[in-house]
Amino acid sequence: MDTLQARFRDKASEMLQATPTIVVALGRGPMFTIETCYFAGTSDEISCIVKPNPAIVEAVRDDAQVAFAVNQGFPKQMLQGTGRAFFLGGLDRYPHIREQVLAKMPEAAPFLTTIRNLGVLQILPDQIALTDDANLGLGPRPVYIPEASRALPDRRGRWLLATGWTSWFLVLIPVLVAIMLALHAPVEVAWAWCLPLFIAALLFQTGTTMLATYTASRPRVRRSSLLGTSRALLDGLLPARQVFWAGLLCLAGGVLLGLLMVAQRGMPVLLLGVIGVLGGLVYAGWPARVPWHVSDEVAIFVGLGPVAMLGSWYVLTGVFGLTPVLLSLAVGSLAAALLHAVRLPTVTDDTKARIRTAAAWLEWEGARRLYYALMGVPYLLLFGLLLADRLPGWTWLVFLCVPLTGRALLSVRRADPEQLQELAGLDTQTAYTYAAFGLLLGLGLLLGYLTS
Structure with a gap:
């Protein structure tokens, strides 16, 4: 000064x-x-x-x-x-x-x-x-x-903080993987929908994040950490009502684009869209909080897996298939693992405060096993698809991120339930794994297409 x-x-x-x-x-x-x-x-x-x-x-x-x-x-x-x-x-x-x-x-x-x-x-x-x-x-x-x-931050920075832009990669990666997988589709692909898919995904992600930020700032609302939310309202940086209406506006924009896709591809897209919107509202806790321990994890798994990736695939191709279904489950599993990693360090505090999360419900040993499963299942699915020759050989590149995954698993394995603050960086490690898995999978699919 x-x-x-x-x-x-x-x-x-x-x-x-x-x-x-x-x-x-x-x-x-x-x-x-x-x-x-x-x-x-x-x-x-x-x-x-x-x-x-x-x-x-x-x-x-x-x-x-x-x-x-x-x-x-x-x-x-x-x-x-x-x-x-x-x-x-x-x-x-x-x-x-x-x-x-x-x-x-x-x-x-x-x-x-x-x-x-x-x-x-x-x-x-x-x-x-x-x-x-x-x-x-x-x-x-x-x-x-x-x-x-x-x-x-200045006013622009405050709004950027409220949008949860640091979590946008969560929804962009499933869409990217779906587009790269569509390169191998046996049918004609509607490539013109690529950009609208990215925009709709961002609108849904931003709207859900803003509503979750709004509900977390309300009195008598006790929730554990969520992906993408910020302290913009808790720190008084923005008016709560403005963030609330901005979130609804983003969701409305995503729904409008979704309806255009429904007009293109029909009822399957409508069904996936309805599931996605309901899942987003459940995750945001608006208009009412769902009193179920694993509601957030299920919403993330379904929203970033089958809805985002499988929905994008169907909009592009107009058909379903076993490969996109299994890959969507793999991506969704890693997304759920990321939310679980955010909440593992606070499992003791959440249990004492009676905050309903999957980790608090399963307690430490069960929560740790769930994390192992969520991180391991994607590699098993990918390995099975490669053995069945349903993916190009280049997708073996995904296994380059196994050391990242192993590091995260080892951190959980070594963690002391009485000193869970040692897991403070687990969410970052899991986020790197999620991003690396998705990007390497997309790269492998692209290289497979270019060399075929």
């Missing part, structure tokens, strides 16, 4: 310490409200004491962005800023905040003792503008930007 910013920070903290109340504007539309609160804190963190008003809690959960002002001597001395607000809970849980407020404003004692169920609203400022001059505030206003705020 440079000298000038340090001076602005100290001046803002000084004004905050010298002023007993703060005015906070929060919420959007019908939820918009303005509250005057007693507060304590500094220019980097402000803790406000709010009345037991459910509207305040709901407004902050819907949109964490707030504006605030402190009037030390209008119009010459005042402070205005914007930031992200989080409702921490009841004031009884934070006695130090009560003590800080009373030390600054002893007259607040009747308010704090008379009104029950007071809450604490924490504000993390993004920027603070200061007015401290004799020119009625008309001169240039110094602005303090906290270090934590500087590290936040």
Whole structure:
């Protein structure tokens, strides 16, 4: 931090310490409200004491962005800023905040003792503008930007984070494998559908991820980790309703493209599409959470296996076959293994919190065996297809990723159920295996076509 910013920070903290109340504007539309609160804190963190008003809690959960002002001597001395607000809970849980407020404003004692169920609203400022001059505030206003705020992504970066772009490879690989497999199809292939397939897959993946991010941020929702979701809403980076409607819009776009494919190929595509949409909603936990331990794993297995890959194959060729069916099961199994790998390190905590996951249901030994099976079945299926001469010889390239798989399996084998934090990198290892398996399979199919 440079000298000038340090001076602005100290001046803002000084004004905050010298002023007993703060005015906070929060919420959007019908939820918009303005509250005057007693507060304590500094220019980097402000803790406000709010009345037991459910509207305040709901407004902050819907949109964490707030504006605030402190009037030390209008119009010459005042402070205005914007930031992200989080409702921490009841004031009884934070006695130090009560003590800080009373030390600054002893007259607040009747308010704090008379009104029950007071809450604490924490504000993390993004920027603070200061007015401290004799020119009625008309001169240039110094602005303090906290270090934590500087590290936040810009608006475009926040939306990119909410889309879960780091998980797009999960749905692109099954489509890619289906296209490469279609090179060997004994029927005429509708190559014009390749680009729409990629777009529809991305729309479904993005929509599901956004809805899952939205539901995970709702109160009283307890879920274990999900693929692709982020802390964009939990950290107050975006309005919850905007993310929700953006997710629905992406799903609607995917459904529209899917209906065009139904017009091209008929009822099989419609059936697979309906299964895919239902699976996506189950995974997202919207509009209702399915109280089944393995619902997420099944949704991932079906959605990224038979629906994404087999559906893409059928749109391109108009026929089914044993080879695409078995390969779709292989890809789906690895995708389910990735979700399982995300949840294995937290199996103990999930069990204690009664969060329903396959790992918590099976307990450590059963969860470990399930991981072995999900990682091993794809190689068995591929080996059987190669022995049956249903795939070109180049697809033996897939077995180059066996060392990656073995490393992940060895990590699980050596893991101590009392120290599962050692598995913190298992999801990354499994993701590399999934990506390598799919890309090498696609490459082998392409090389087989080019050399045939």
